[in-house]
Amino acid sequence: xxxxxxxxxxxxxxxxxALQAAYLADKDSVLKNYTLDEEELAALKKPDIGMLYILxxxxxxxxxxxxxCGYAWPEYIQAMxxxxxxxxxxxxxxxxxxxxxxxI
Numbered sequence: 001x002x003x004x005x006x007x008x009x010x011x012x013x014x015x016x017x018a019l020q021a022a023y024l025a026d027k028d029s030v031l032k033n034y035t036l037d038e039e040e041l042a043a044l045k046k047p048d049i050g051m052l053y054i055l056x057x058x059x060x061x062x063x064x065x066x067x068x069c070g071y072a073w074p075e076y077i078q079a080m081x082x083x084x085x086x087x088x089x090x091x092x093x094x095x096x097x098x099x100x101x102x103x104i
Contacts, residue, residue, distance in 0.1 A: 003056045003092050005034045006044070010057065014064040024068075049076060050083020056093030 009031070013020055023030045027045055036044070043051040047069045052062055059080075066076040084090070089097045 002035050002037055002040065005036055006040050006052070006055065007057055007061055009034045009036070009044070010061045010065045013068065014061065020068060048083075049079035050081075051087060052083075053080040053095070054083045054087040054090055056091055056096060058093060059095065 013023055019030065031041060031044065039051070040055060042048070043055065047065070049062065049066045049069070049071060052065075053059070057065075063073075063076055066079065071079065
């Protein structure tokens, strides 16, 4: 897992409208510039907000990406809950859990 690069990509997307436009037009052309594993790539391409949360993406970064992908606030919160229910504990980062309940 390359949590750092996943978060770096999302941070860059959150701050750079030109990068957002390029990503929305052709995700693969942007994703190739980041060192990401297959699980991260799949979650980003879908987008699977719940899986990105489980992988450890910081919620402050993730919420802007979710909004860019068309998630309303309640859908974003539910996607994280669904990720916990489907995939289990948050694996890394500041939200890492061991109790199966998560940080939300």
